[in-house]
Amino acid sequence: MLTNLPNEIFFLILCQLPSTQLFPILSTCHKFYSLTVEHNNEAFWRCLVYTKYKLSYRHPSLSWYQLAISDTVGQMCPHLDARSHDPWHQPDPDRFFSQLGFVFSHLFKLRHHPAGDPPSGICCSSAYQTFGICLNSGCNVAGCGDVFFEPQKHPGHIYQHHQSTKHSVVLKISDLTFIELWCYACNRPLGYWGSGERNSLPASEEFMVRQWIQYITWSLNTRAMDSSFTAHHYLRRQWEQRLLLSKAQPPRFLLDSRWFYAWVHYLSTPTADPPSFPAQHRLFLKQGLSSANESLINPSLKLNRHFVLVSCQLYCYIQRIYGIDGPTIHKGTVALHTDITIIS
Ligand SMILES: [Zn+2]
Ligand SMILES: [Zn+2]
Numbered sequence: 001m002l003t004n005l006p007n008e009i010f011f012l013i014l015c016q017l018p019s020t021q022l023f024p025i026l027s028t029c030h031k032f033y034s035l036t037v038e039h040n041n042e043a044f045w046r047c048l049v050y051t052k053y054k055l056s057y058r059h060p061s062l063s064w065y066q067l068a069i070s071d072t073v074g075q076m077c078p079h080l081d082a083r084s085h086d087p088w089h090q091p092d093p094d095r096f097f098s099q100l101g102f103v104f105s106h107l108f109k110l111r112h113h114p115a116g117d118p119p120s121g122i123c124c125s126s127a128y129q130t131f132g133i134c135l136n137s138g139c140n141v142a143g144c145g146d147v148f149f150e151p152q153k154h155p156g157h158i159y160q161h162h163q164s165t166k167h168s169v170v171l172k173i174s175d176l177t178f179i180e181l182w183c184y185a186c187n188r189p190l191g192y193w194g195s196g197e198r199n200s201l202p203a204s205e206e207f208m209v210r211q212w213i214q215y216i217t218w219s220l221n222t223r224a225m226d227s228s229f230t231a232h233h234y235l236r237r238q239w240e241q242r243l244l245l246s247k248a249q250p251p252r253f254l255l256d257s258r259w260f261y262a263w264v265h266y267l268s269t270p271t272a273d274p275p276s277f278p279a280q281h282r283l284f285l286k287q288g289l290s291s292a293n294e295s296l297i298n299p300s301l302k303l304n305r306h307f308v309l310v311s312c313q314l315y316c317y318i319q320r321i322y323g324i325d326g327p328t329i330h331k332g333t334v335a336l337h338t339d340i341t342i343i344s
């Protein structure tokens with residue numbers, strides 16, 4: 001019966017189905033299976049992902065087909081745009097970095113003189129500790145943000161900017177998380193799902209966010225040593241030292257020890273550069289894309305020699321600011337997959 005349907009109608013039916021049912025339905029009909037899956041029709045899948053979810057981006061190692069049938073595609077932010085939110089192709093990167101510099105210097109001054117005047121470029125003399133920079137292509141408006149991400153209670157200028165322009169994706173700079181991407185339309189941080197313990201995270205959204213964080217941290221490290229650079233490192237070290245020493249959460253997540261010791265060196269040495277991202281592949285014999293279940297953990301790992309254990313809070317921070325290359329492994333995953341015994 002399906003075979004008699006015109007292609008356009010069949011496409012609309014597929015758009016109505018949950019992502020996990022696409023493959024089972026297609027495999028019952030030879031004509032459409034051959035048209036879409038067998039011929040690796042990426043244009044078709046790209047169109048389906050866009051029509052159904054309004055998504056224009058994906059992780060480079062996923063095909064549009066893999067994204068369309070993944071169980072996380074429906075959770076991704078549709079306001080991120082592959083073209084206009086590409087950090088490496090901004091129309092005016094100098095303006096972006098000068099806005100970022102204003103915000104860092106302002107936060108730095110707030111620490112020392114809470115009642116001081118804001119520098120030019122900052123919207124108002126608010127003592128908010130959160131700022132946002134609009135990431136809409138070519139916009140880069142900077143403004144004070146809401147407190148603890150509750151725009152209804154404390155609307156700041158960057159939230160008003162979102163309401164009047166419908167620009168949704170913002171770089172937030174705050175004491176709480178240092179820097180992160182926030183979507184006002186989805187009302188949540190991007191590329192970050194809280195606990196860090198779930199096995200399947202939308203790898204594509206995480207990838208888009210990581211592009212930004214790495215672009216910013218890389219550029220600040222290579223740009224001239226001006227006052228915004230100093231303020232950036234001062235604030236960043238302060239925040240990371242507090243996270244390292246915090247005993248609020250038990251250490252449960254495995255982190256490559258080589259990276260960890262390089263990071264501790266950065267925190268304790270004012271002239272040191274921050275390390276790049278932790279390459280967790282050392283901890284695996286075989287590595288899947290995003291889930292520890294698809295990977296094989298090396299059974300001969302030794303605590304403190306190959307890996308250290310960190311809290312969820314610290315792990316999530318490192319994941320966002322530095323980007324972690326590889327799936328998340330916590331003590332629970334290790335117990336399921338290998339014979340490693342962790343004494344902590
Ligand atoms: Zn969104
Ligand atoms: Zn804007």
Ligand SMILES: [Zn+2]
Binds near residue numbers: 158
């Ligand atoms: Zn303001």
